[in-house]
Amino acid sequence: MTKQYDIIVVGSGAAGSFAAKELTERGLEVLLLEAGRNITPDDFPTNFAGPKEKGIQLWARAKAAVTGQPLQSRVAFYGAQQRHLFVKDSEHPYSTARGKPFLWIRGKQLGGRLHTFGRVLMRWSDFDFKAASRDGYGQDWPISYADLAPYYSKAEQVLAVRGCPEGISNLPDGNFAGPSLLTAAEQDFKARTTQRWSDRKPTSWRYMPPNIKRVPQPILDALETGRLTIRSDSVVRRIETDPATGRATGVEFVDRTSGEVEVVPARVVMVCASAIESVRLLLNSAGGKHPAGLGNSSGNLGRYFMDQVPNLIMGTVPGRTGSEVADPLPPDPFYGASGGIYIPRFSNLTARTNPEFIRGFGFQGTVGRLYVPEGKPARYAFMGFGEMLPQADNRITLNPRRKDRWGVPIPHLSVAMGGNELAMLREQERSIREMALNAGLDIEFAGSSQSFQEEGRGAFPDADWFSRLLFRLNFRSSMSLGAAIHESGGARMGNDPATSVLNEWNQCWDAPNVFVTDASSFPTSGCTGTTLTLMALTIRASEYAARKLLAGEL
Numbered sequence: 110m111t112k113q114y115d116i117i118v119v120g121s122g123a124a125g126s127f128a129a130k131e132l133t134e135r136g137l138e139v140l141l142l143e144a145g146r147n148i149t150p151d152d153f154p155t156n157f158a159g160p161k162e163k164g165i166q167l168w169a170r171a172k173a174a175v176t177g178q179p180l181q182s183r184v185a186f187y188g189a190q191q192r193h194l195f196v197k198d199s200e201h202p203y204s205t206a207r208g209k210p211f212l213w214i215r216g217k218q219l220g221g222r223l224h225t226f227g228r229v230l231m232r233w234s235d236f237d238f239k240a241a242s243r244d245g246y247g248q249d250w251p252i253s254y255a256d257l258a259p260y261y262s263k264a265e266q267v268l269a270v271r272g273c274p275e276g277i278s279n280l281p282d283g284n285f286a287g288p289s290l291l292t293a294a295e296q297d298f299k300a301r302t303t304q305r306w307s308d309r310k311p312t313s314w315r316y317m318p319p320n321i322k323r324v325p326q327p328i329l330d331a332l333e334t335g336r337l338t339i340r341s342d343s344v345v346r347r348i349e350t351d352p353a354t355g356r357a358t359g360v361e362f363v364d365r366t367s368g369e370v371e372v373v374p375a376r377v378v379m380v381c382a383s384a385i386e387s388v389r390l391l392l393n394s395a396g397g398k399h400p401a402g403l404g405n406s407s408g409n410l411g412r413y414f415m416d417q418v419p420n421l422i423m424g425t426v427p428g429r430t431g432s433e434v435a436d437p438l439p440p441d442p443f444y445g446a447s448g449g450i451y452i453p454r455f456s457n458l459t460a461r462t463n464p465e466f467i468r469g470f471g472f473q474g475t476v477g478r479l480y481v482p483e484g485k486p487a488r489y490a491f492m493g494f495g496e497m498l499p500q501a502d503n504r505i506t507l508n509p510r511r512k513d514r515w516g517v518p519i520p521h522l523s524v525a526m527g528g529n530e531l532a533m534l535r536e537q538e539r540s541i542r543e544m545a546l547n548a549g550l551d552i553e554f555a556g557s558s559q560s561f562q563e564e565g566r567g568a569f570p571d572a573d574w575f576s577r578l579l580f581r582l583n584f585r586s587s588m589s590l591g592a593a594i595h596e597s598g599g600a601r602m603g604n605d606p607a608t609s610v611l612n613e614w615n616q617c618w619d620a621p622n623v624f625v626t627d628a629s630s631f632p633t634s635g636c637t638g639t640t641l642t643l644m645a646l647t648i649r650a651s652e653y654a655a656r657k658l659l660a661g662e663l
Contacts, residue, residue, distance in 0.1 A: 114140040114338070115658060117360055117375040119345045119390065121328065122221025123640050124381035124627040124647045127264065130327035131651035132379075133334040137658065140373060141328070142343040142362055144382075145196075145217030152193065152218070153323055155442040165569045167576035183587040184214050184594070185421060185492060186227075190443075194224045203385075204508050206523035211416075212591030213385060213522070219341055220325045221383065226594070228316045228447060229473060230270050230641040232261050236279040236458055237635045244457070244467045247499050250632050251604045251613035254281065260645035267326055270641075271437075272315030280312070280453040280637070289313040292433035294426050294477030294487060295450040298548045305547055306455070308462075314449045314473070319441035342366055344515045348378050348394040348403055350620060355398030357623045363515045377622045377654055377663055381647065384414070384629040388505045388599035389520045391610075391625070404600065404610045404617040404625075411505040413601050414522070415634035417593040418470070418495035418530050420538050420557035423568070424550055429487035432480045449475040452491075452544070454636050456536070466533040470495035471636045472541055476550070489550055493537045493557075494593050496636040498529050505599050524590055534559060558588045595639045597628035615650035622663050626650045 115137040118128045125141060132139045169189035173182035177197035184195070196215045205211050216222045236243070238250040238257075262284040264270075271289040274282040291299065291313050299311040320326055331337040342365035349358045349372060359374035380387045388411050394403035402410045440446040456462055456469035463469075474491030481488055503525065507518040526534070534557055542555055554561065554568035561584045568580055603609025606618035615630050617623040626647040628639045635642075657663040 113359075113374040113376065114138050115375065116140075116377040116379055116654070117142060117373065118379045118381055119360065120144075120221065120380070120382035120386070120627070121219050121325070121339070122223055122381065122383065124643050126220065126223070126325040126327040127644050127647045128379050128381055128626065128651050129331040129337055130267070131648050132655055133331040133336040135652075135655040135659070136336070137655055138336050139331070139338070140375065141337060141339045142345055142360070143219050143339065143341045144344045144365065145219065145221070145341065147341040148219050148224070148323055150323070153443040154190075156190070165572050165576050165580055167572070167579055180212055181214060183212060183583070185419075185587065185592060191225055194218065200514065202511065202513060202519050204511065204519060204521045206521070209523055209525045210586065210589040211522045211524055212587070212589055214591065214594045215383070219328070219339070220323075222594070223325055224323075226640060227473070228319070229314050229449075229451070229638050230265070230268065230317055231315045231451070231637045232281040232283055233635055233637060233642050234279045234281050236454070237633060237637075240468065240633055244461075246467055248603060248608065248632055251602050257642070257645050257649065260648040261641060263648055264641060264644040267330070268317040270315055270317050273313050275310065275312045277310050277312065277453055279458055283315055285315070288437065289316060289448050290435040290437055291450055292435045292477040294429055294433065294489070295435070295475070298450065298476050298550075301548045302452070302544055308455045309452060309544070310455070311450050311452045314447075314451055316447055318438050318447060319444045321441065344517070345382070345390060346393065346515065346517050348380075348390065348623065350394065350397050350399060350403065352397035355620050357620050365515070377624070377658055379651070379654065380623065380625045381627050383627055384596045384599055385505055385520050385522070387625055387627055387629045388414075389507065389517070391600060392505075392507050393517060399619060403623065404619045406619050407607050407609065409601065409608065410610050411599050412501045412503070413499040413598045413632070414503045414505050414524055415497040415499055415596065415598045415631075416524070416590045417595040417634055417636060418497055418526060418534050418537070418590070419588055419593040420493040420534060420541070420555070421490070421588060422541050422545060422552060422555040423488065423490045424545065424553040424565070425486040425488055426477050427549060427551055429477055430485060431483045431487060433477045433487075435478060445480070446478070448478065449473065463536060465536060466529045468496035468498065468529075468533070469636055470533060470537045489545075491541050491545070493541055494595065494636050495530065495533045495537050497634045498527065499598060499601070499633060500527060526590065531559065556584055556588065558585050558590070561585055595628075595634070597631035597634050597639055600625050600629040601632045602630050603632065614653045615646055616653075624650050624654055
């Protein structure tokens with residue numbers, strides 16, 4: 110390609126879609142490169158049979174596992190109707206250090222994992238951005254909540270995020286398009302929890318409704334400007350740089366289907382490929398002024414990689430049958446109804462309330478709304494997410510001996526929980542169990558990568574014996590790191606180029622016309638979903654990049 114674009118955006122998911130919107134609406138010509146395929150209406154068929162019970166789906170998982178998705182099929186809330194929106198593991202390999210498993214759940218299509226995530230979008234607070242100032246561990250973010258708040262509002266407005274203001278200090282209220290409601294069972298859970306523990310404040314999800322247009326709304330907005338070019342099936346292999354200045358000059362990519370290699374020039378490159386893929390791309394862009402990888406003069410590229418620490422509990426709601434619908438919007442014909450209940454972090458906020466660990470955890474779940482046929486016991490499920498501390502030895506590198514089918518070295522992950530995470534996980538499991546029992550819920554099973562316990566009739570009591578056996582055998586490995594699907598870090602922001610990869614504007618210290626705005630830029634992992642925060646970071650960085658580029662300062 111001979112045309113020079115103002116900016117190339119790599120990746121079309123949560124970060125890349127907003128980068129395309131913000132940059133084109135500011136008058137810039139943008140090329141959006143997506144490694145996966147385009148999407149069509151056939152990817153989202155209407156389920157004319159109506160809702161289905163969401164059980165173990167073991168046979169659907171087994172079929173996926175033997176047809177190329179042994180890892181993707183282990184996602185906690187698997188739905189067979191969505192399997193085509195996850196990658197084939199056989200086509201996208203990665204390696205892990207011995208004894209350190211990591212589940213890398215991915216989607217390779219226009220919009221990326223926006224088609225499979227829970228759509229829960231919650232703000233972080235200065236309990237996250239300034240955590241180091243509170244407990245003395247690690248480094249603060251180079252920005253505060255006040256810096257990001259207006260960009261949170263903009264993302265929420267574009268996506269019509271729904272929620273209810275609650276005044277929770279560590280879960281700031283948002284710019285809500287309308288309320289999100291709790292089921293009667295969730296209201297009962299909330300009432301019983303707050304009555305016993307004044308510091309535990311369950312609230313309804315803050316979430317974005319499904320987009321019936323399927324193409325992410327920010328991309329649709331960008332297309333309306335006439336300044337966006339989209340190339341799907343384009344696997345970016347490296348960012349080209351000037352050997353004299355170290356500045357980016359464009360990117361090299363390979364057509365996923367034809368194998369043809371192309372180089373396209375640009376004035377700025379914005380990397381939005383997801384935490385692991387972005388770090389992989391920067392490492393593979395070594396050369397010239399960047400002998401150890403683009404942006405790696407500090408030696409920190411790939412380091413401080415994190416996920417959130419997961420656990421799961423499920424069971425039934427005594428005295429209730431069937432399922433409740435509390436979503437004020439009509440159910441989506443592909444995804445069904447939305448909504449749920451969220452328990453924000455309550456440990457170690459304004460004071461050290463638990464001496465066993467620092468930071469904390471939250472829970473996302475539903476009570477009474479999981480679909481089951483009328484007459485069957487109503488069900489509940491909660492998944493916990495604990496904050497993982499940044500450790501330099503938890504890292505992403507390139508595997509020196511293996512490449513993928515497009516000639517790119519596969520990523521090698523070496524990441525494990527430390528003592529703080531293990532102590533937190535024990536309390537995480539204990540606290541959700543006590544909340545479930547306090548609310549009068551019956552527990553069928555609960556566990557994590559470290560434990561698995563069944564109670565009463567056990568896990569999925571109505572399933573066949575073989576399904577239940579395999580579930581028990583595979584549960585702990587299916588809850589390893591990665592299962593939270595909130596991976597972050599590897600190209601962290603900071604105030605000092607000696608200890609970070611990016612500055613406060615998500616701009617690469619070593620190449621000022623390269624920006625990285627996905628979760629790889631996070632200095633800490635938090636315990637709340639990462640998606641809304643990386644969207645806000647992307648809007649903020651795009652505004653800055655456009656202003657500097659139009660002023661001739663990039």
